[in-house]
Amino acid sequence: MPTITDKSQKKPLLSMKRINHGTLGCTNLAKTRRFYEEVLGLDVIQTSPVSMMVSKNADFVYACVESPTHDGNMNMLNHNGLEVETHEEVNEAHRLLMSVKDEWGLKIMPARTVHGAHTCYFKDFDGNWWEIVSAGERGYIGDFHDKEYDMTGLHEFDDWAELYEKTKELRHVQDPETRAMMKEQLASK
CATH class of the missing domain: 3.10.180.10 (2,3-Dihydroxybiphenyl 1,2-Dioxygenase, domain 1)
Known part of the structure; x- marks a missing residue:
């Protein structure tokens, strides 16, 4: 069941600089490259006979790898x-x-x-x-800079998880209506 989570108090095992890349599969590298460039407008470089890197205005890339077994x-x-x-x-x-x-x-x-x-x-x-x-304005990355709307540890919102289970109505902090509801619920406690 969905729930409000708490921040871990343990020291991380690993120390990462940033999320670097993800991987996408394809069955035809040439066709996929055309789609990424001609339709999605992504920046593409080829890194091997069976792979390419895809990015757009970010310090993050996708490695796209051709595989005949890609399902x-x-x-x-x-x-x-x-x-x-x-x-x-x-x-x-x-x-x-x-x-x-x-x-x-x-x-x-x-x-x-x-x-x-x-x-x-x-x-x-x-x-x-x-x-x-x-x-x-800042997309989803803005959530990392706007800590007022981080629900971590705010167990007064556990009932929102139950509501989601019953109705599949997702309350997300990107939604101005949800932010207003959060402020109201926090002010009334």
């Missing part, structure tokens, strides 16, 4: 987020993806607003899920 079975919850500025840009991205979905073998979900962000999910021909999202 293309990524779960939608394990998607990769691509950020745009506005809700309108999400809607336009959705429209543009719909116009090439048959050419590229895409499965595209409707654009919608959920937990404070406007979003469009789609699955590419390699089976990798992507999200195009407009998540506010």
Whole structure:
């Protein structure tokens, strides 16, 4: 069951500089590169005959590795987020993806607003899920700088986890309505 968690008091075993990369699978490196460059507008460099690195305006990359045994079975919850500025840009991205979905073998979900962000999910021909999202001025990384909305250790919100279990209605701190509810609940205690 979902729950509010507490920050560990133990010293970390490892000391990391940053999250460096993730890995995506593909079955045809050349076709996948064309898709990443021509459709998603990502920056790509090839690093071996069977791999490339993909990035966009960040100190983070995806290694994309061609494998004939890639099963293309990524779960939608394990998607990769691509950020745009506005809700309108999400809607336009959705429209543009719909116009090439048959050419590229895409499965595209409707654009919608959920937990404070406007979003469009789609699955590419390699089976990798992507999200195009407009998540506010600083995006999700802003949550690390806005500690007021870190729910860690705030067990007065445990009932929100129970509500999620019953209704599947997710309360997320990106949502201005959720932030207002948090302030109200904290002020009343």
